[in-house]
Amino acid sequence: xxxxxxxxxxxxxxxxxxxxxxxxxxxxxxxxxxxxxxxxxxxxxxxxxxxxxxxxxxxxxxxxxxxxxxxxxxxxxxxxxxxx
Amino acid sequence: xxxxxxxxxxxxxxxxxxxxxxxxxxxxxxxxxxxxxxxxxxxxxxxxxxxxxxxxxxxxxxxxxxxxxxxxxxxxxxxxxxxxxxxxxxxxxxxxxxxxxxxxxxxxxxxxxxxxxxxxxxxxxxxxxxxxxxxxxxxxxxxxxxxxxxxxxxxxxxxxxxxxxxxxxxxxxxxxxxxxxxxxxxxxxxxxxxxxxxxxxxxxxxxxxxxxxxxxxxxxxxxxxxxxxxxxxxxxxxxxxxxxxxxxxxxxxxxxxxxxxxxxxxxxxxxxxxxxxxxxxxxxxxxxxxxxxxxxxxxxxxxxxxxxxxxxxxxxxxxxxxxxxxxxxxxxxxxxxxxxxxxxxxxxxxxxxxxxxxxxxxxxxxxxxxxxxxxxxxxxxx
Numbered sequence: 001x002x003x004x005x006x007x008x009x010x011x012x013x014x015x016x017x018x019x020x021x022x023x024x025x026x027x028x029x030x031x032x033x034x035x036x037x038x039x040x041x042x043x044x045x046x047x048x049x050x051x052x053x054x055x056x057x058x059x060x061x062x063x064x065x066x067x068x069x070x071x072x073x074x075x076x077x078x079x080x081x082x083x084x
Numbered sequence: 085x086x087x088x089x090x091x092x093x094x095x096x097x098x099x100x101x102x103x104x105x106x107x108x109x110x111x112x113x114x115x116x117x118x119x120x121x122x123x124x125x126x127x128x129x130x131x132x133x134x135x136x137x138x139x140x141x142x143x144x145x146x147x148x149x150x151x152x153x154x155x156x157x158x159x160x161x162x163x164x165x166x167x168x169x170x171x172x173x174x175x176x177x178x179x180x181x182x183x184x185x186x187x188x189x190x191x192x193x194x195x196x197x198x199x200x201x202x203x204x205x206x207x208x209x210x211x212x213x214x215x216x217x218x219x220x221x222x223x224x225x226x227x228x229x230x231x232x233x234x235x236x237x238x239x240x241x242x243x244x245x246x247x248x249x250x251x252x253x254x255x256x257x258x259x260x261x262x263x264x265x266x267x268x269x270x271x272x273x274x275x276x277x278x279x280x281x282x283x284x285x286x287x288x289x290x291x292x293x294x295x296x297x298x299x300x301x302x303x304x305x306x307x308x309x310x311x312x313x314x315x316x317x318x319x320x321x322x323x324x325x326x327x328x329x330x331x332x333x334x335x336x337x338x339x340x341x342x343x344x345x346x347x348x349x350x351x352x353x354x355x356x357x358x359x360x361x362x363x364x365x366x367x368x369x370x371x372x373x374x375x376x377x378x379x380x381x382x383x384x385x386x387x388x389x390x391x392x393x394x395x396x397x398x399x400x401x402x403x404x405x406x407x408x409x410x411x412x413x414x415x416x417x418x419x420x421x422x423x424x425x426x427x428x429x430x431x432x433x434x435x436x437x438x439x440x441x442x443x444x445x446x447x448x449x450x451x452x453x454x455x456x457x458x459x460x461x462x463x464x465x466x
Contacts, residue, residue: 021418029466
């Protein structure tokens with residue numbers, strides 16, 4: 001996982017490649033529960049819906065969507081956790 | 085089967101089964117249209133271009149259907165060109181308007197039907213996609229001061245999320261530059277008063293209780309456009325399906341005087357569903373304009389749910405809905421409309437009320453949906 005490992009400020013990363021939505025979003029929500037405020041979670045996913053549903057999750061749950069980075073397979077989505 | 089007759093409306097609408105909430109996916113023809121098609125099948129089978137008696141009879145039935153549809157739409161019969169679907173109408177509209185305008189880009193809102201977006205991609209012109217806001221409404225500020233487009237395309241309302249589009253406002257911006265506006269009115273006829281600012285208008289007879297196989301392209305008189313070859317007697321592309329055209333014409337005549345009260349009733353029922361969803365389910369993205377919308381449509385997405393699981397469980401409980409989630413779509417891509425709005429695409433549910441939808445069906449949905457979402461979410465183990 002070359003790029004996600006190097007993602008700046010990364011505190012946790014979750015590899016959900018090969019799964020379909022809502023699995024990546026559910027994994028993100030689970031990870032968020034164990035995060036301290038301000039931590040950054042990176043989700044790796046190759047389901048095309050993740051591109052829309054991870055930013056939407058951030059908006060709906062008041063977390064901060066940072067950026068996406070295209071990988072060889074799928075994309076890495078970085079999210080800053082704002083609440084427990 | 086138990087007939088789901090409306091509580092107070094007359095019986096001009098064909099009943100749909102209890103729990104049927106997917107009017108966009110299909111609705112039965114009006115009984116008057118079914119009768120008209122059957123009658124026309126016996127007399128209007130010949131080629132309307134022929135000079136013999138059978139041909140003339142077929143031609144008269146086709147002309148009459150065209151006149152009825154024109155009357156319903158408030159346009160001249162000569163402006164109405166019938167065809168086999170709204171998709172064909174849009175494609176003929178786009179290609180015909182472009183053929184008369186040799187240069188310039190095609191501008192389309194990001195939430196136009198996929199068929200039109202694809203036609204834009206293949207028309208050999210540059211394509212400019214105009215953005216929408218979080219309700220799905222075109223951002224008018226994205227229109228340049230001096231647009232040089234050959235044509236612009238904007239739907240009257242989005243069939244998926246219901247939001248009405250600023251068609252007349254866009255037309256006002258385009259008029260000084262002589263840019264024609266192609267308006268897709270799918271899901272809008274017999275549901276809302278159509279905007280006036282179009283140059284060309286595409287409609288589907290299934291929306292007004294007619295058959296699925298009839299669409300129409302209405303071209304404003306005096307507009308430069310090139311009709312597809314092989315079009316005659318007001319039917320674009322191929323041999324006309326005159327019995328279906330006759331059904332579409334009678335459906336238009338029948339629904340003209342009854343759709344408005346039905347639309348008001350649907351608007352209130354959808355408002356009730358929207359309020360119930362907000363109250364009874366956490367973590368949902370209830371999308372589309374809450375008020376300035378198609379009366380019969382509501383769409384929402386629930387976090388941590390698969391759209392497929394929700395649709396399947398609702399079906400098990402006797403409720404039929406659609407979904408824009410990728411797992412339900414034919415394309416394996418999530419709805420481009422939800423994506424363009426920045427809405428959640430997973431766990432998506434689209435409700436569209438058929439004509440004559442009963443309060444009981446809406447109540448049934450309102451009663452079941454919180455439990456269905458909770459059940460599907462339990463699988464996520466959150």
